[in-house]
Amino acid sequence: MEPVKNTKDRITWHKACHVEDIPADGGGCALIEGKQIAIFNFSRRGEWYATDNMCPHRQQMAVARGMIGSQEGEPKVACPFHKKTFSLRSGQCLNDEAYSINTFPVMVKENQVYIGL
Amino acid sequence: METQKTVQIVVVGNGMVGYKFCEKLLAKQKNNHDFAITVFGEEPRVAYDRVHLSAFFAGKTADDLTLAPADWYTENGIRLFLSDPVVDIDREEKLVRSHHGHVVHYDYLVMATGSGAFVPSIPGVEKDGVFVYRTIEDLELILSYAKKAKKGAVLGGGLLGLEAAKALLDLGLQEAHVVEFAPRLMPRQIDDAGSRMLQSQLESLGLNIHLGKSTQEIKGGDCIEGMQFADNSFLDVDMLVISAGIRPRDELAKIASLETHPRGGIIVDDQLRTSDPHIFAIGECALAHHMIYGLIAPGYEMADVVVTNLIGGEKSFSPFDMSTKLKLIGTDVASFGDPFIEEPACRTIRYENKAKGVYKRINVSEDGKQLLGGILVGDADQYNMLLQTCKSKTILPPDSEDLILGSRGGEEAGAGVMSFPDDALICSCEAVTKGMLCHEVGENGHTTIDAIKKCCKAGTGCGGCLPMVKDIIQGVLKEKGVYVRNVICEHFDHSRQELLDLVKMNGIRTYNGVLDHFGHGDGCETCKPLVGSILASLWNENILEKDRATIQDSNDRYLANIQKGGTYSVVPRIPGGEITPEKLIVIGQVAQKYGMYTKITGGQRIDLFGAHLNDLPDIWEELINAGFESGHAYGKSLRTVKSCVGSTWCRFGVQDSVSFAIEVEDRYKGLRSPHKLKSAVSGCVRECAEAQSKDFGIIATEKGWNLYVCGNGGSKPQHAQLIATDVDSATCLKLIDRFLMFYIKTADPLTRTATWLNKMEGGINYLKAVVVDDVLGIADQLEVEMQALIDVYKCEWKEVVENPELRKRFSHFVNAPVKDPTVQFETMRDQKRVKEWA
Numbered sequence A: 001m002e003p004v005k006n007t008k009d010r011i012t013w014h015k016a017c018h019v020e021d022i023p024a025d026g027g028g029c030a031l032i033e034g035k036q037i038a039i040f041n042f043s044r045r046g047e048w049y050a051t052d053n054m055c056p057h058r059q060q061m062a063v064a065r066g067m068i069g070s071q072e073g074e075p076k077v078a079c080p081f082h083k084k085t086f087s088l089r090s091g092q093c094l095n096d097e098a099y100s101i102n103t104f105p106v107m108v109k110e111n112q113v114y115i116g117l
Numbered sequence B: 001m002e003t004q005k006t007v008q009i010v011v012v013g014n015g016m017v018g019y020k021f022c023e024k025l026l027a028k029q030k031n032n033h034d035f036a037i038t039v040f041g042e043e044p045r046v047a048y049d050r051v052h053l054s055a056f057f058a059g060k061t062a063d064d065l066t067l068a069p070a071d072w073y074t075e076n077g078i079r080l081f082l083s084d085p086v087v088d089i090d091r092e093e094k095l096v097r098s099h100h101g102h103v104v105h106y107d108y109l110v111m112a113t114g115s116g117a118f119v120p121s122i123p124g125v126e127k128d129g130v131f132v133y134r135t136i137e138d139l140e141l142i143l144s145y146a147k148k149a150k151k152g153a154v155l156g157g158g159l160l161g162l163e164a165a166k167a168l169l170d171l172g173l174q175e176a177h178v179v180e181f182a183p184r185l186m187p188r189q190i191d192d193a194g195s196r197m198l199q200s201q202l203e204s205l206g207l208n209i210h211l212g213k214s215t216q217e218i219k220g221g222d223c224i225e226g227m228q229f230a231d232n233s234f235l236d237v238d239m240l241v242i243s244a245g246i247r248p249r250d251e252l253a254k255i256a257s258l259e260t261h262p263r264g265g266i267i268v269d270d271q272l273r274t275s276d277p278h279i280f281a282i283g284e285c286a287l288a289h290h291m292i293y294g295l296i297a298p299g300y301e302m303a304d305v306v307v308t309n310l311i312g313g314e315k316s317f318s319p320f321d322m323s324t325k326l327k328l329i330g331t332d333v334a335s336f337g338d339p340f341i342e343e344p345a346c347r348t349i350r351y352e353n354k355a356k357g358v359y360k361r362i363n364v365s366e367d368g369k370q371l372l373g374g375i376l377v378g379d380a381d382q383y384n385m386l387l388q389t390c391k392s393k394t395i396l397p398p399d400s401e402d403l404i405l406g407s408r409g410g411e412e413a414g415a416g417v418m419s420f421p422d423d424a425l426i427c428s429c430e431a432v433t434k435g436m437l438c439h440e441v442g443e444n445g446h447t448t449i450d451a452i453k454k455c456c457k458a459g460t461g462c463g464g465c466l467p468m469v470k471d472i473i474q475g476v477l478k479e480k481g482v483y484v485r486n487v488i489c490e491h492f493d494h495s496r497q498e499l500l501d502l503v504k505m506n507g508i509r510t511y512n513g514v515l516d517h518f519g520h521g522d523g524c525e526t527c528k529p530l531v532g533s534i535l536a537s538l539w540n541e542n543i544l545e546k547d548r549a550t551i552q553d554s555n556d557r558y559l560a561n562i563q564k565g566g567t568y569s570v571v572p573r574i575p576g577g578e579i580t581p582e583k584l585i586v587i588g589q590v591a592q593k594y595g596m597y598t599k600i601t602g603g604q605r606i607d608l609f610g611a612h613l614n615d616l617p618d619i620w621e622e623l624i625n626a627g628f629e630s631g632h633a634y635g636k637s638l639r640t641v642k643s644c645v646g647s648t649w650c651r652f653g654v655q656d657s658v659s660f661a662i663e664v665e666d667r668y669k670g671l672r673s674p675h676k677l678k679s680a681v682s683g684c685v686r687e688c689a690e691a692q693s694k695d696f697g698i699i700a701t702e703k704g705w706n707l708y709v710c711g712n713g714g715s716k717p718q719h720a721q722l723i724a725t726d727v728d729s730a731t732c733l734k735l736i737d738r739f740l741m742f743y744i745k746t747a748d749p750l751t752r753t754a755t756w757l758n759k760m761e762g763g764i765n766y767l768k769a770v771v772v773d774d775v776l777g778i779a780d781q782l783e784v785e786m787q788a789l790i791d792v793y794k795c796e797w798k799e800v801v802e803n804p805e806l807r808k809r810f811s812h813f814v815n816a817p818v819k820d821p822t823v824q825f826e827t828m829r830d831q832k833r834v835k836e837w838a
Ligand code: SRM
Pocket: B555, B561, B562, B563, B569, B570, B571, B599, B600, B601, B602, B603, B604, B605, B606, B607, B633, B639, B640, B676, B678, B693, B711, B712, B713, B714, B715, B716, B752
């Protein structure tokens, strides 16, 4: 299940963690190639998402600790610091146009979670 | 009225109202010679300002008080006879005859004879040294007699009596007494509580007040030497001012056989006409609507009514508002509307602050919509606003107590934040004013918090203004007539209170369960913590178990306060602020071992800052082994119960405040609620624990405890209000159980008790009725529900420490056992601090 199209020519899939490592309807942070990636198990929708772990608002490494949910159907995550919310699909900040984060494709295979960089 | 020939007007009495009549008639007549006015005055001087008569003692001269000089009358063609009272009226020939023998014809006669002091028939009133207080002559007599007097009294504790008493003080008498027959001061204007407040203010200025005293005799030879009372007591005084009320001057009217009232006053109709249609009566001599209006404003209004009718207009005198505001001896006293109406005909809200000498009372209609009247003592700043609200029958905001407590947050009364001025700063982080927000909501249609955050950034900083932003959105929508339901968010069409009831009735214990049953979609950062709080308040199960961890807000998620840089703080519970040296040592050791910054908090405990997420379970394990428990510094739950040292050490303490604070803290620890809860227990009235700034505060009395509720520090400080006095410990806890449970069940999310109360219809009286008097009949249930929560309390950190599954969640990376390498610290005063963020 990999609906997100990456613009890069080639995606390298990195094994991040076991599905159990990410709480249902919550997130966790994986260290991949020295980069902090937030991974979300949106089990209510049966979807997985991955974004930068760093919130651009105050450069805090905390997006993975945020609450996820939806806004008019758009899946989103709220940074725990000041509740900037970001679309999990596009990375666009939904309550402050000035900000956005990177999103990454996620692949789940045999209970392992892979992130495409 | 004919305008061809000049109409002859004769005015009897050159007092305040008689003068005002002349002034108005001159101003309003269409042609200069429509009216010819003749005025007879009994007093030797032209009309003066009787209302400010007392200023005479403060150095004002008779000239200063004069309303218009004698020249004014001449210039305006008014014939004025002073020291020349009218002694007879020939109604058939329409003639008046004065004491000096002037006979003048009138087409219309205006009686403005005012009133005189009422002197009760007490034996001895004729003695030297007994005075009345009405004219400049009276004051001159008092002034000269006071030079040889030492102790003075005033008979009558009404408006004028208190003014007279103040005058006695100013005249330098050694003692000044006020003797009042009624059980309270100013019985026509204020109630018992207001009177008590006024009394203590006046006493502090050196007046001696004697209430409920019936004077039987004025003792002495030629001169007064004392007053004998019915209760056999005696007051030693050498001068007395009688101010026992007024008696309308209707003796001339009686001679002329005009209709008068047996208890005094010339009877007039709505046009102020006496029983003779050519004779009017105005001012304090007139009895309109069965009453004498003893104030200047209705007198002036009467003058206006007669003038209007004389010049051919139509106007009648309607029942006049007797509202008054005065400064008595430096103390504001005001009453308006119907000050005395009592429950159950209305709801009465009272505010009393003995330290400041302030008493306020408002009477609100049964349905809470209208202001019926009220009393203000000590602080009458809100008088005009209240009077307007009362007179114009303005619909009141639900939190009508704001009307008198408005000054709390510096805001004027009204619908909370909607009554703020447009330039009021709502979001101080982003400098967004109320006006800007109203514009975004009203003009640009940004009607959700998210939309507001986006368009003007309000609420995107610390978020502390979000409740106000929400109120403004709702306020503007309401003003536009849009019906707004207080729903949680797009995922739940319920209010918090509704949802709590639903969850409870259905016994649901998980977030997804709640969302499936009563909501739709996937939830969000608004409804998740809200449901988390409801679940915790209802069942008190570990907030991280089942699917509940990921619905918790930032701090609750990791049972610690997240800091700049992403580290956390650790605050162990230190009930009542009491701690053994052994435990202090453990805190020090733990802080040292994990490299944490330590600080004594404002809540009498110790905060350890800068813990890595990964270290939290280990830190807590060590603390728990030493006997500590979670302090819930991260939760919307009970924080601290501060205490002062109390009777165990303090020389003033009357109860053991530390023991009780510990008992209270242990009872409610871990209790989750719509917002955080703080408490304090003080050992005596000195209030070292600052209990009155807490959500519930307890202050020791000789007999037990006084319980205060709904106080707040923070950005909008508010004092807690007293709901029970002298209760024993068990009763006190019972009342707190009910209070807290009622709050938990009915408050909006993230609403502190103070704000909850401010928005509550019926205010503190209602809350008290529910909590103390149990008018809703729910007290037992509330107590049972509270006990159930207390019974299942467990330290949530202990559970995490002992549960490997939960423990595993406390790690920054899911795929590496290392701490967040981006966290950076600096050193400051020998401790570490986090690096400033960009
Ligand atoms: C540590 C402490 C300051 C200190 O160094 O003394 C503190 C620190 C914080 N306060 Fe406070 N408050 C502290 C005492 C107070 C007090 C004083 C008191 O409790 O006697 C007040 C005013 C009293 C009151 O609450 O009515 C206070 C009013 C606030 C408010 C404003 C609440 C309001 O109703 O306006 C907030 C914001 C909020 O809760 O929404 C707040 C929020 C915070 C938070 C939790 C902000 C946050 O979410 O990160 C701060 C972080 C604590 C941390 O990281 O550990 N803190 N805070 C105090 C901890 C006391 C304790 O032992 O638990």
